[in-house]
Amino acid sequence: MPQSATRQRIFLAPAPRAVGDIFDSDDLAQLRALGDLIVHEAGPVTDEQFNSISGDTAIIIGQIDLPESRLKKAPCLRAVFNVEGNFLPNVDYVYCFRNGIRVLGIGPVFAEPVAEAALGMAIDLARGITRSDRNFREGIEEYGLAANREAFSLFRQNVGFVGLGDLGRAILPLLQPFHCHIRAYDPWLPEEYLRTLGCDAASLDEVFRLSQVVFVVAGVTSDNQEFLGSQHFSQMPSGAALVLVSRAAVVDFDSLVDFARRGRIRVATDVFPQEPLLAAHPARQSGNILLCAHQAGALDAAIRQIGKMVVADVKLILRGLPPVLCKSAQPETVSLFRSKPVAKT
Amino acid sequence: MPQSATRQRIFLAPAPRAVGDIFDSDDLAQLRALGDLIVHEAGPVTDEQFNSISGDTAIIIGQIDLPESRLKKAPCLRAVFNVEGNFLPNVDYVYCFRNGIRVLGIGPVFAEPVAEAALGMAIDLARGITRSDRNFREGIEEYGLAANREAFSLFRQNVGFVGLGDLGRAILPLLQPFHCHIRAYDPWLPEEYLRTLGCDAASLDEVFRLSQVVFVVAGVTSDNQEFLGSQHFSQMPSGAALVLVSRAAVVDFDSLVDFARRGRIRVATDVFPQEPLLAAHPARQSGNILLCAHQAGALDAAIRQIGKMVVADVKLILRGLPPVLCKSAQPETVSLFRSKPVAKT
Amino acid sequence: MPQSATRQRIFLAPAPRAVGDIFDSDDLAQLRALGDLIVHEAGPVTDEQFNSISGDTAIIIGQIDLPESRLKKAPCLRAVFNVEGNFLPNVDYVYCFRNGIRVLGIGPVFAEPVAEAALGMAIDLARGITRSDRNFREGIEEYGLAANREAFSLFRQNVGFVGLGDLGRAILPLLQPFHCHIRAYDPWLPEEYLRTLGCDAASLDEVFRLSQVVFVVAGVTSDNQEFLGSQHFSQMPSGAALVLVSRAAVVDFDSLVDFARRGRIRVATDVFPQEPLLAAHPARQSGNILLCAHQAGALDAAIRQIGKMVVADVKLILRGLPPVLCKSAQPETVSLFRSKPVAKT
């Protein structure tokens, strides 16, 4: 196994995350055993500060600015770990790809908690759980069959996905025991591949027209801002459910809220065009919308997992092996993503 | 295959259910093809009415009174289908067992929808879904990590079951993708059997002390009224969740509500000691209780499934074969169950 | 929980099995703790012997003769455990059913090992494993693609079942990762039930005509001796595979061997009309038949499991609860089975 002979530098500057949020003392001890660890938590990294450490830095952990001018001064650099969650335009990716520098993200850590929340939200819409609880507090609940006039079950249901990246693929195993028929629209994935995941490839129209539950899990790219609108929502079966857990920017949010308020469909969303949501936003009044406060992924257990993933992959990289837990930025797609960084999610 | 030579009588008197709620026209056509179908929907079945049909009745579908005096007048009777949901003291079970008359129940039809609701309620408590929605409506929601201070995930969690009958066993496959460590207390099931289900046998105390989520899915028997009380709830880890979906009578309900109100544990319940719940009941005010209105099983799709199960099993029985979809009453346990019939659940 | 006040007698006479084959010392200690254990291993149980213990015997473990005349002398008898594997005509079942005496079998213990062997045999036929090994020993093996001219994979294959009792249902989970399309013929099981198992109900003809692999797992009844013959085998696709692991008596064995010898289909069988198979039997010469010596179920680990199942269910029965690990004889079907007892399988 290739082994590094001299000690290498690891530069840790994870803002906006705090070191202590993502690395526990054991994680830090492991990093220290791997190389010369420099921790930077005091504001942005100045050029002077960068230059003082760049010469023998092999690993950078954080979202610091890395234009070509800086990268050129880091000849030993092998990997940059983004620990925020989205690939941002802070790095000259082309330079990195040309020079064998891995740019890695910790997005996979959020897939499980978001999938769990998405399933919970889907069952909630289907079975009227939050609605029932609200009725109890208003003293207007009905019981049994009367409570279930509009309820449906996920078992053997027609389910659709818009996007089937890491997040969607994390929802699939949770749906497996429900024996759903799953259609997926994802323009980046061929039919053959979707079939290996147990899904039928479908057009956007088919997904909306034929699904009783639609999971919107597409990331935002430069191409797909607000690409889902009334022309899609209007095709959904009456009373069908839409669960939005990726980014609000992929939908025409006002239209989505409008369809729910009119009772046409049921909607659950964990994301909003603006956070906090306006106090007077009509979504707050509708009984057909389930509102979650961007909490699907931001689970403490997920955040604490970040440090462990990074440490494990740093170890592999310093041994000359490919990382396996973090996600490598891909030359073809990294420039397409346009997620706004969201504070600490 | 044994085949009945002469046409047999099928007596259908499903009150309190309506014929049309559980049998569609195709189901009824199939029953008519199997025998001489007599439908009784007009009030209780009098002795006179019973005597006029009992002589050549092979199948009774419904919860009519069947004391020994009546059963003796039905020499061809092979099976009684209870379509309400609980085995009630309306039948002389001992007579039936001695005389090879199957008494069958349609309880299995409710297992899937109740399991789905129970999973939804568990995710809701763990992830704070209904709570978040309520906060939005009060304009006090927090976002991201701040919203998740007390959230936890079901993934790889310690989960406990009190009771592991049909209902509990229907929850297990839904939990499988979450890779939980599952402990189960069920005094009717040996350790070996629980292990084949992927669960560790545990004492009641262990279930409560070691589980972050406890599913209470035990049926009510003559022995276990209110067998779960403060001595159990007090052992739960702080912030742990209890999901009650079988019968309220198995818990000390006031104590349960009290533990939730004090913020000691989180509770979700689909059942109540009295329905409707008193308007002034303190459960209605607590932010730590998720209230569902006895709607976990009473799903239209489940009710409509009853007729199909019954028709399929009537066919088998009239061919001299054992039923496979309905549940046969067991001599050892039928007398132990003490569920109050709940109108049409 | 109901508990027996006085000690009850347990009579253990498991011939043709030896006590030590199925019960280890811990199992026996547990039986002794449950009641007054009498072990009988010296030949058949005479009436005199039976009468001397019958008065207060609650549990009989073994295949001793139990006609009405004996059963009448056992007023405390609650259960008879057949530990051989097949329900035999040694017991007056009707008397038992009328008098609330459970007759239990340990058949389920063989389901897993037989299913494992059946899967291994199916993969062997599909992929030519034994054939390849035989070629090596004759020095005529070909490699790679040349070795695989007639090979096929189970992945996403059309698979058929003849019979879907305990044994067939134990094969289903092993096939799940292969994503097969499964058709099943079982006249005792309704379409609705087969669908819950993930199978399509099919006619016998459809099973044979549309399946690349057919598992014959039907038990022998008084009705189905040799019910599978050339009219079925001739419908199979050329080169399709048939795996027989239940009883040879359900097929026209000569015809089956003939189809394999002519290269029309591939056959694997674990059972034979006569054991040992005649030295000159043509099956021994055919390269298209995989021969296993009735070894699919007779696994040591399975045999040793018998004692544990029996002890666990004896415990439940003596507490007044229904058994859950052994299989209860059913009034409708017990008289239909006609398996010859097979020495110690």
Next chain:
Amino acid sequence: MPQSATRQRIFLAPAPRAVGDIFDSDDLAQLRALGDLIVHEAGPVTDEQFNSISGDTAIIIGQIDLPESRLKKAPCLRAVFNVEGNFLPNVDYVYCFRNGIRVLGIGPVFAEPVAEAALGMAIDLARGITRSDRNFREGIEEYGLAANREAFSLFRQNVGFVGLGDLGRAILPLLQPFHCHIRAYDPWLPEEYLRTLGCDAASLDEVFRLSQVVFVVAGVTSDNQEFLGSQHFSQMPSGAALVLVSRAAVVDFDSLVDFARRGRIRVATDVFPQEPLLAAHPARQSGNILLCAHQAGALDAAIRQIGKMVVADVKLILRGLPPVLCKSAQPETVSLFRSKPVAKT
């Protein structure tokens, strides 16, 4: 979605595979619709031939020599598809990585068939299937328990993996229904990652000492030639099974055969240091070795899948998207692999 404006050239020279073996007419039609397809089947590609097409070639499918001198003349090249199965030293990988040229392999197509064969071989060794068939042909078979004296089951067994790359990971789902305890040694994969696959990380010694079945599925690298030898085999429990399906070069083959011949362990192998195996090789005589003729992966259905994978990924690449079905060569590891190309496997 980015779309290519001008038609691009696709150069198809798949020797040693024939075009018709991997692409059907529909696949070829799709390639033609994507670009200007040039098919080369007549011997090696000369520099002159290469130069005549390199200027506007975007995709090369095949294992032609691609040193820097040629790659420099292909400024539009985006991807090279190796359709043989192993990454060979025919390509200047460093040049490709620096210049954003994907080098892709079709190895994943063999994972399923090899996994299926490996499972079949493991069940065969555990249950003595081929051995039983051989005994029948020699007329020395024993039946039932007597046949099973040394048999064991995979259910709940201790299983070990040496290597857990694509191939090992394809075996895992097939083992899932057997509920095994799985230990894996893979120096390229961290403990955290193995745990997500349901395996415990283990040392080589632990894998051999604690497993009843060991799957050797490690690829050959420059570091691990014959890294498994008598020091490992001697630690295996007596009668344990070893299944070798990756490359013979990772084991000391003579030692492996010796352990099997002495009856110490059971061995199944699909690969040999030299193919064909010497006529006088002692492996041909041992009853404890199951010999398969490099046929685990070389399944017709797998070969035909190659074309479909390549076409689907070519489509993605020409749209500016990352491939998802083929495997991208990784800078860190591509130089480590040292598999000899095996004709058409």
